[in-house]
Amino acid sequence: xxxTLSKLSTKDxxxxxxxxxxxxxxxxxxxxxxxxxxxxxxxxxxxxxxxxTKKIYSGKGANVANADLERDHAFRILxxxxxxxxxxxxLANHLLAEELYQIxxxxxxxMDIESYSTQSAQxxxxxxxxEKPENFQKVNALSLVPALNEMKAKHDAFEQIFAEQAGxxxxxxxxKSATAIRRDLEKVLKSFINILTAMKxxxxxxxxxxxxxxxxxxxxxxxxxxxxxxxxxxxx
Numbered sequence: 001x002x003x004t005l006s007k008l009s010t011k012d013x014x015x016x017x018x019x020x021x022x023x024x025x026x027x028x029x030x031x032x033x034x035x036x037x038x039x040x041x042x043x044x045x046x047x048x049x050x051x052x053t054k055k056i057y058s059g060k061g062a063n064v065a066n067a068d069l070e071r072d073h074a075f076r077i078l079x080x081x082x083x084x085x086x087x088x089x090x091l092a093n094h095l096l097a098e099e100l101y102q103i104x105x106x107x108x109x110x111m112d113i114e115s116y117s118t119q120s121a122q123x124x125x126x127x128x129x130x131e132k133p134e135n136f137q138k139v140n141a142l143s144l145v146p147a148l149n150e151m152k153a154k155h156d157a158f159e160q161i162f163a164e165q166a167g168x169x170x171x172x173x174x175x176k177s178a179t180a181i182r183r184d185l186e187k188v189l190k191s192f193i194n195i196l197t198a199m200k201x202x203x204x205x206x207x208x209x210x211x212x213x214x215x216x217x218x219x220x221x222x223x224x225x226x227x228x229x230x231x232x233x234x235x236x
Contacts, residue, residue, distance in 0.1 A: 001197045001213045003220050005186040013182065016219040017045045017189060020212055029208040037192050044185040051181060060165040064116075067161045071154035072112040075123065078147045079104050085142065096138040103129050116162065123155050 005013060021042055024032045032038055082104065085097035107126040111119045130139060130148055139148050193216065200209040 001193055001200075001209070001216050003193070003216050005189060008219060008222070010182070012219055012222045013185065013189075014045075014049060016215055017041065017048070017185060019215045020189070020192065021045060023211050023215070024208070029204075031204045032208055037188065037195060041185075041188050041192055044181070044188045048181045048185045060161065060168060063161050064158070064165050067154070067158040068116060068119075071119075071123070071151065071158045074147070074151040074154040075112050078144065078151055079109060081144070081147070082142075093138075093142055096141055100130070100135065100138055100142070100144075103135065116158075120155070120159060120162075123151075127152050127155065 008016065021038070023029070024035075024038050027033070079101075082097045082101040085091065086094050086101050088094050091097075104126065107122045107129070108114065111122045111126075114122070127148075129135060136145075139145055193212070196205065196209045196212055199205040
């Protein structure tokens with residue numbers, strides 16, 4: 001019973017391991033049921049099963065991007081309103097709009113096209129400045145408190161989603177890679193197959209060997225099947 005385990009796909013290796021474990025634990029083969037190598041194989045397979053199909057990233061990138069667009073929109077509405085209002089010299093509070101607009105200039109009129117981190121830092125400072133009593137009075141006088149609250153809420157929502165993405169990505173990267181675990185699984189699986197091969201002449205091991213050999217044969221055949229990509233490529 002020979003097979004090059006390294007040539008199996010990740011899924012085929014998982015399938016072969018699972019079939020061998022299930023067969024060995026079926027109760028039909030007492031000779032292997034409490035074998036320490038089977039226990040080790042189960043441990044290695046459990047670790048491999050956790051990671052061989054794991055995602056590299058959290059998949060939350062689209063949510064983060066959408067949240068950023070929403071805070072950009074809220075920022076532009078407030079900025080553009082102040083920019084227009086300050087130019088209307090016939091309006092009583094145009095000077096208040098001018099003063100608030102200068103605060104926007106201080107932290108960057110184009111912060112909405114900056115990187116996430118730069119915009120977050122600048123928007124936090126901008127909001128804090130606008131909420132100072134002397135500035136908040138001007139915001140209130142221009143009836144812009146709802147707009148300021150909207151911008152702040154959108155920023156806070158972005159920060160929460162961004163933190164969730166960062167945490168999820170960090171957790172994924174902390175997981176041991178499938179490549180590293182695969183080597184351990186292959187080593188134990190190879191030892192298991194070698195034992196069966198060595199013991200196949202013993203009566204109690206013959207049926208177990210025959211059954212596992214069927215699984216190995218099936219796995220080897222999967223190596224020989226052309227991939228879907230190759231089939232499509234050859235048909236062009």
